[in-house]
Amino acid sequence: MGQVEATTERIVAAGAEDVFDALADYSGTRPKLLPEHFSEYEVREGGDGKGTVVHWKLQATSKRVRDCLMEVDEPTDGQLVEKDRNSSMVTTWTVTPAGEGRARVVVTTTWTGAGGIGGFFERTFAPKGLGRIYDAMLGRLAAEVEGRPGLD
Numbered sequence: 001m002g003q004v005e006a007t008t009e010r011i012v013a014a015g016a017e018d019v020f021d022a023l024a025d026y027s028g029t030r031p032k033l034l035p036e037h038f039s040e041y042e043v044r045e046g047g048d049g050k051g052t053v054v055h056w057k058l059q060a061t062s063k064r065v066r067d068c069l070m071e072v073d074e075p076t077d078g079q080l081v082e083k084d085r086n087s088s089m090v091t092t093w094t095v096t097p098a099g100e101g102r103a104r105v106v107v108t109t110t111w112t113g114a115g116g117i118g119g120f121f122e123r124t125f126a127p128k129g130l131g132r133i134y135d136a137m138l139g140r141l142a143a144e145v146e147g148r149p150g151l152d
Helices: 016-024 116-145
Strands: 003-012 038-045 053-059 065-073 079-084 090-097 103-112
Touching: 003 116, 016 079, 016 090, 016 103, 016 116, 103 116
Parallel strands: none
Antiparallel strands: 003 103, 038 053, 053 065, 065 079, 079 090, 090 103
16 A cells, blocks of 8 residues: 555636635635536535645546535634545645746655555546646636636
């Protein structure tokens, strides 16, 4: 068994604080960002940043569906950490300024992978698949926050 990691990033043409606020809005903006790989999305506690508990099913492949119950924390400014109560999976969203009116968003997911040959395939293919899923989310995030009136 080994640690598996998937990381994706994007520069978004909006201020870092506005981008972070959109990501932390689990009851309003976040559902709009989810590609078809997510289902049964439900905010169970809170809804805005730290203290939020949110459920979803993530279908990474045609055969692999994870039932996720994520507990949200904000350990530092510009950072959301989603810890799955059902597994070792942790997703960290980090938003930092990237110049005037721009933000860098980095999303990293880690989990303890399987052992043996299954673990080899998981470490080889899962990060790429999850990267594509999060890249789609980041694209939707950019579309959501770029050019919003009053945001800068």
